[in-house]
Amino acid sequence: MMKINRNPATPDLPVYNRNRTRAPKVPPYEKERDEACNFFSDPAHFADNKKITDKKSPSFTVYKNKGLRTELIKVFGTKCAYCESDFGAVTPSDVEHFRPKNEITSGEFELKPGYYWLAGDWTNLLLSCVDCNRAREHKVANQPQTLVLGKTSQFPLADENVRVRHHESQIDLEAPSQLLIDPCEDDPEEHLEFFPDGTVRARVRNGVASPRGEASIYVYALLRHELVIKRKAALDRLDIAVTHLEKQVAFRAQLSAVVDDPVFLAQQDELVEDALAGVASMFSPQEEYLAAKRDWVRSSEAAGKFDTLREVQIEPMDLIT
Template sequence: MLKVERPPLAAETLARCALEREKAIAHYSKSHAEADADFSFREYKNPAIAEALEKLFHGKCAYCETVIATVQPTDIEHYRPKGGVIINSRLKKPGYYWLAADWDNLLPSCIFCNRPNRHELPEHERKRAVGKGNEFPLEDDARRVSRHDENIENEVPLILNPCGPDDPDEHLAFEPDGSVRARKIGNTTSAKGEATIRHLALQRPALRRERKKRAEYILANLKQVEQLMPQATTDVDARYFQGQILIRLHSYLQSDEPYIALTRSLIEQQHPGVLANLAAIAERARALPAPIHNPPLSLDLALKKLYRL
């Protein structure tokens, strides 16, 4: 999960959302008998919102960073659930009805983060249904708001919001085997990190496998950079080859790439300080002239030179 700055939505779309909000508030302000039927929320499905979210998150799930645009439908996820909230294992209705079409409450999600699905998880012996659904745990449930006229700032959510005040990098850390863990904050494990991993099923096997594949690319590239370091200071060919690897490493951090948080975490773990300068290093590497061999060096010879065979 990455921290993402959310831009404003088009005024016309915001106006439509505001109108539905007024209708929802009017509906749930009626007596219990009159408001017994669920309100029909529609504006969050507005194509303009879907397009804006896809652009903002580059076709990826806002939570797990898997590219979803080409392989499965994207759920428009309500960070604070609109229809009901699970409290003490029971669904309580209504949910945050006044935020159903609130731009700041909407995120694109894959179906495995957003919907409960059965997964084999490391902390459980048997498969269990996990996924955000109507879960929205708070640091202090006594401060939960249930009406549009209450101050939502009183709440401290435990599930991280990529567009919220917390930086997910401060709460989540990734390992070479594709697993994710909650970071330590002082002497305490981050409760937000733990809740986010648990409720979004971020340890599900398929996701761990995909992150592990990306981790192997990252670590292999870092190893190559290390191996070339002795020659790179004096050998122009070695420096060029090393530069190409660094450019590739930097490409894994581009906005449309999956699992950027994993990439950042591994680079910083393996070589503290490199991440902060990687963009500048890659830019200088692009300016390095390609080696010229007369006759041109064959791929076979180039590989032997690179790997010192």
């Protein structure tokens, strides 16, 4: 999971700013939000986290708007906001609500309604793959049995006493207790640490594993077997590419001592440059599993892997800065 720089300003879309021709003459987003606030905050409709009225709940449709999805693709590309897998060529994505709209599950309890006032809010919407977002059965790394994982309506807090349940309350009150990483607000690299075998764990700082990292790994199913295998394959390719670059650099250094043909040496320089470009391309924003690759670079740096490259003024740490 990588930090995503999203402009928090609501995009200039008809669903947010087009006035309706019929009363109430407000944009679809405002109409839907007002209807939801009126219905879900009515004590005659919900009690003890259960719906007690026969009236039909207002539907949420703004987040399904095609223009809105297009804007989300501009922000997230065709990569899942949580696991960084590219779903563009193989499966549809989900428009995911970071804070769930209909109900909230946390541990063994369920709350109704959910964060109804955020159902169409721009800053609450992300793009997710179905395996991160939906409840599905997965084989999990280092686990003997399959588990049903996926975010669905989960939104755990460290302290339930600060959970916001009404649209007139300040959602920021939850922030200190929030247990899920929001890639548009948080820096996931502060909370997650990836390893060459494709696995991930909560990053440990001052002897303490990040609670947000631990919760996010579980809720987003970031240790599902197929995902771990794909991450490892990406890291293996990176390792091969860097090793190839190191060999090209070492060979070019050897040639300098025995060859004085400038044309031939220039050709060898081009091979080094091509190998370097191949490594750099693996860190393009649209590439999968950038967070894992960045941790691979950090661990390789700590192991002294890049000494050969530095001898010719190639700085591998530039890949992550």
